Amino acid sequence: MKKAYWLGAAVLLGFLVLGLSTFSKSMTPYVSFSEAKTSKRTVQVMGALEKGTSRYDIATKTLHFNLVDPQTKDVFPVIYTDVKPANFEDAVSIVAIGKYQADGFRAEKLLVKCPSKYQGEEVEKQYGNKA
């Protein structure tokens, strides 16, 4: 009996070790713009789209735009080579996951947050809630 439990424990431990080592490797931390420029690993940065800075070249599928930090107003140029996400221009905030390379920050993935009109809060803001 004990043997089975020991084997089970060994399996569990093995996976936890594998999990934890993969965990730290596949981590993509949120960093500030200045940290993103010096970091050599894949990171994520968040900001608002600086109005009027996005350019999309359909032929090369390259999207250029600037993120702007809502607090410090710092600007951070991003290059994204893929199909331009739907609703990109309406985004309230954009998360860019990628790496800083010689020609700038190359995003592999963009998470585009649009103002959701399907959340109760919005309606209550508009029509007020009765106390």
Place this chain on the structure above:
Amino acid sequence: MSETVRSIGFAPGTAAIWAAMFFGLASIAVYVKAWRLQAAGAPAADYDAAVGFGRRLYAAYATAIVLASALLMRLLMSHDFRLSYVASYSGRDLPSYYLFSTFWAGQEGSFMLWLFFGALIGLVVWRTAKEQEPAVMVVYLASFLGIVGILCKQPPFRFLEKVPFDGQGLNPLLQDPWMVIHPPVMFAGFASLSVPFAFAIAALWTKRWDGWVVRAMPWALFTFLTLGTAILMGGYWAYKTLGWGGYWAWDPVENTSLVPWLATVALVHGMYLQKAREKHRKINVILAILAYCCILYGTFLTRSGVLADFSVHSFIDLGITGWLVGIILVFLVGGLGLLAFRWKEIPVAPEIDPATGKEKEEAFLSRSVLFILSVTLICASATVILLGTSAPILTRVTGKPSQVATEFYNITHAPVAMLIGLLMALVPFLSWRGETGRDVVRKAFAAFAIGLLGGGVAFAAGVRGVKDLLLIGFAIMGCAANVESVILFVRRRAIASVGGYLAHVGVSIMLVGILISGAYERKQQVTLLRGAPTQVGRNTMTFVRSVFVTEEGDVKKLEELDRSRLADRRAKQAMEVEVASPRGKVWKAYPKLYMNERTQQMMANPDVRSTVMMDLYLSPQSYAPGSPMRVEGTRLPLKQGEEKAVDGVRFQLRAVVMDRSELNANPPRVTLNAKMLVTPPGAKPLAQTAKMVITMGANEQTESSASDTAIPGTAGRYRILRAAGADSLEIEVLGLNPAGDVRSATTESFSVDITTKPLISLVWAGFYVMMAGGLVALLRRGRDARAASMA
């Protein structure tokens, strides 16, 4: 927030929720009294009276919950936009089946749905619990009262101050048949997981260690079926409607329902083990507690807003984070605390070997060991997923909240899948008591040969990579071995016993499907020009035209839409693409790309052409309607001090001066003066000022108008196009070379992601087989439970 709390809104509804709270607490109190009477050995009549009263109070609780749900449903169906909830999630222009599903479109409604199923299930639970009834019902009710508390704090019956004429409508992504049934099935699974939890805690409380497993097992199987079905439906929806390109993305929302399901799978195996061996009791108590806590934790992750920056889903903070954390702590600490308190009392039931008089160990090659290993493996998988999903919280302490890339899950699950494949392949050949290695090899030989053959076929078909081949080999061996057992039992007319084997056949098929469709998919991005056949992979695709597809599936032109019909009003713009296969089959695909008029957001739904061998997946990306020939100047972005030339004329931006003197005019105006130095060919540099007036309108909308500035000595002119910061702007130069200003026409074009997914049909087929196995097991265990409660 406090105003919202005090708001009563639609009084009957809020009253029903508070009544549920009251009757729930009262039922708990009465059941506790009944348990005391039972423990003290009081006369049966007293005990029966107390239990009867507890039942009536529970029935009142359930009635209140059902009533509150019915009221909410009625208010939604009658478009009562006085209610914040109704106005937020529904609208007048919804077909009745989608209107029905707005019930669970918001957080409060989905909690309501959870309670609704819990209330109904409870009515069955008290009938099967027998002598455990007081303890079971106390814990069962307690597991729901936390959620009732959330609804007391945040009732879905709140009123708005002003009544809008129409609601916001249902999120268009949720307007899909799968999303009508997915949440109810999901919450039915969540609710039924309270039953094993209640039985496990009751077992610890009353120290009755074995009977509970038989009675709780059908409910664990019920969760296995419902939650599993709901997860797959969600994946299918993501695949068919959202156009993620796959059915699984390891998104937190998916993971938080997968983890409780895995815990349930582990629990079902653990219960089966305890039932067969009448030992290994601690495993099930632990699993039942953890499975339930996983659901609470998942609810916390997805509803507290902690993951808002880490998922494509939007999570909002309802202000219930504290509540949720509190509920989790109560059940987790309470449950595990009670377990620790009773730990030493739980009998281990060692088997004594009569020959040596010492404790006998389970034979290594036995089902017992196999079950323990598989439970461990499934738990390891769940733990790793939980770890990955919680990364943003775990790393918050370091100050840099991070998430893990999806490879994390793929890397860690390759060995899990392989080992699970192997264990499933061995199960049919091992008995509880154990086998010798030679017997196992002899019995498993045929299945092993089939697995080897399957691996060979996969290799011939182009599968490379040792890991992939091993997984396919194990899975096919597992499939063969379990099919053999199924056939054996069917021949013996013992169909009721095939559940487990059948489920394993399904899992094996799924494993092959998941691996092949994921690792061997081919993705290509193409831009199709209207009318031009384009070779994509082996097919030829032609973008025919842009059309509208009505809700009934009819293809119409814009002018053919009949606005008086709901199905036509809800028509979506689609791209008609003609696909010709190399075998000469021709069909039309309609990937949809349309503007949601309420939200002004672009939505895309893919088109999937499924065959047994392959899915052809067309995911729309963008549509360019094309434009006729037009005249447009040369755009020239300039920074302060920078000089650029167009057709021999040099432009230098010396400074940008803002004239704010008219800021107080009505409407407010700002004039942008660009101090330019313009050098026509062969002439001296000339200082000029180009102007643009920016007028500020209501709602922060600005309008700008720029006047042309002539370039002396040429036919050209230029104007400011836009300001791009304090020291840079963009100008447009026209007329210097009139031919150069002509922009040629662009063709109508459609960009689309085209993916081929081989054998994805196996994922769905395997799932059906797995669920069929689960259903057979549920029927069998349900009968056992009924027999046990009659006894």
